[in-house]
Amino acid sequence: MYSSMNQSMNGDMSQFITDLQNAIDGEYSAIQCYEKMAKQASNKKEMEQILEIREDELKHYEQFSQIFTALTGHQYTPELLETCPDNYRIALLKAFESEQKSTDFYLDLSDKAPQAYMRRIFRRAAADEQQHAVWFLSYLTIR
Secondary structure, eight states: OHHHHHHHHHHHHHHHHHHHHHHHHHHHHHHHHHHHHHHHOSSHHHHHHHHHHHHHHHHHHHHHHHHHHHHHSSOOOOOOOSOOOSSHHHHHHHHHHHHHHHHHHHHHHHHHOSSHHHHHHHHHHHHHHHHHHHHHHHHHHOO
16 A cells, blocks of 8 residues: 555656646746747836746746755756747737746646645645736737
C-alpha cells in the first residue's frame, strides 16, 4: 500500500512540475506580448496600465521560477508558447482569454501545491490574472 501511495505522490509531483513549467512558459510569453501591446496602446494611460500588468507577469514569472528551482534543484529555461498578434484588438482579446484561463489554472495549481507558501503565491497570481482580464476587457469594450 505504501509503495502505491508513494508512486501516486511522485506522479502528482511530476504533474505539478509539468504544470509549473506551463505556467512559467505562459508568463514568459505574456511578458513579451504585453511589451509589444503597450507600444500599440491607444493612449498613455492604457499603455501605462499594460506595462503595470507586464510587471505583475514578470513577478509571477520570477516566483514560479523560484518554486521550480526549489522543487527540482535546477533552473527552467522558458519557451515562447505563441507569438503575440500584430493586430492590437486581436492581441487584447487573446490577452483577455489567456488571463481568464490562467486564473482557473493558478487556482488549480494552488490546490496541488506541496507547500503553504506556494499555495499563497498561486492564489495571489490567480487574483492578479483576474484583475488583468478586467483591464483587457475594458479596453475591448470601452471605445
